[in-house]
Amino acid sequence: MKDPSSVHVRTLGQGARKLLTLHCTIAHSGAWSGLAAALEGEATLIAPDMLSHGRSPDWDGQGDYFDLTTEMAAAQLTEPMDVIGHSFGGMIALRLATEYPDLIRSAVLIEPVFFAVAKQDAPELVAKHDHEAQPYTDALVAGDMALAARLFNRMWSTDDSPRWPDLPERTRAAMVRGVHVVPAVEDVLFQDQKGLLNPGVLDRATMPILILSGSKTHPVMPAIGQGLQRRLPNASCAVVERAGHMVPISHPQDTARLVQQFWQNTRDR
Template sequence: MTIVEASAVAPLARHLAGPLDDDAAPVLVLSHGITDSAACWIEAVDRWSAFGYRIVALDARGHGDSPRWDQPDLANQRTTGERLAADLVDVLEDLRAHGLRGEGPLRAPLAVVGHSMGGVTSLDVAAHRPDLVDAAVAEDPAFVTPIWRRLLAINAYRQVREMRQIAADPQARFELEMRNNPTWSPRETRASVEAACGVDLGFIAQGCVSPPTPWEEVIDSLAVPTLIVTGTERVVLRGDNLTNITRRANPTIETAVIEGAPHCVRRTFPNRFHAITDPWLARRLEANTRRQLHPTSHQAA
């Protein structure tokens, strides 16, 4: 993974929630999928905040309140994907050094949680910078092959056109999404439509959904506890895509499949998603909290 110089670009927008005055509370760094924004996590943010997590929900570059893309980073899919990873590294390095609000180095455990583009970016960074991450959760991460990357680039104009159509009549898109996805939260659906209206079309035109690291390298390199959650309907990790991951038998990776769930697993079946992820996060982050509070006794044990 090539790390782009942090000083060359403006940082991502961060949206904070949870018990921010509790320095011991674990931290979840949320990264959304392409054309979404931090606001699209609102239901999960409310839930995890109530459970005592501090939340840092990010707007990816070109999305939400974050800066638009600089042209040098849009030179090709590789430079664009490298910036996705570098942006997350910059955020995590700053959080570790300065805390959520400049209160000093972060001592509490931290997990990255991402969906689709945000999921694969979170895994890429966790694999390459395990010093920054204690655990990782990815919801149907957008792992793609070289052939798939080329197809995404060729067909990117279709998504650009779709974004323009949404921006022309966002209410019609909202109503369509609610008809097609009756279990989706209206708050998150509206946030998703609003995010699509303002997304950086220069980025969308690249057809880039992930850092350039081959998926095999990411899966083999992951050394922090990792949970990958996917579904069975129109998902990225369908069929052999998921089997190829599990066959590599990385002992740090656990997978869970929610039958009938599409690419937006959490939005479609929130209770089933949280029934898997919430206990998993609690176990992993509470274990890290105990190790940090009692390092000597842990080493002796």
């Protein structure tokens, strides 16, 4: 098992509010730079790179990737702080909220990819997702990581996102490097392997939680967000207009505005 200290951690901003930020699959900690700037000095963002992402070492395939990533994120919780997670990072943030409620003041889950929720609430939308995901799933099975990364990136991008050939070679290489972790967490995301939906587990996350989705995202995502809102004791949902799945990267100003409003509301209670 990797030592949590082997993970690269980036610090963004110098604000008084300590904020743990957890990026999505095939991205890196620098994805939070836009949000850090938009928060205008209100927070200090502690942003680790997951294994096989950014400047962290590669995952060697040993151990459970979801457990490793959770452990490495939890190692940053040195005091009570807020947490924001995007996509797979949102899943890590949700788990931290259930396992370390005394160390998390609030959580923002941006498009958390907890498909097991939608399998219970809207199975037809999961079937639609699975059908659309089949090309990159086939590429992963075939071991064509470059094609898998290209198709995975396209599926979760909007029509106005840069096309694969237009991305810098360094960006493409980073995506290819990280895409092998996708099948490693499939059972967690789709089958709730860790039992987060078991009776009483989500009840532990009593802190205020905001769940964000983009208005142009895949339809399964708001179904997940609304399903989590119903299951969590203190959660609300909001929509970032004109955004797809990559909400905090494509719309950092809108994301910051909703996050700051959420923080203000939690202070006022």
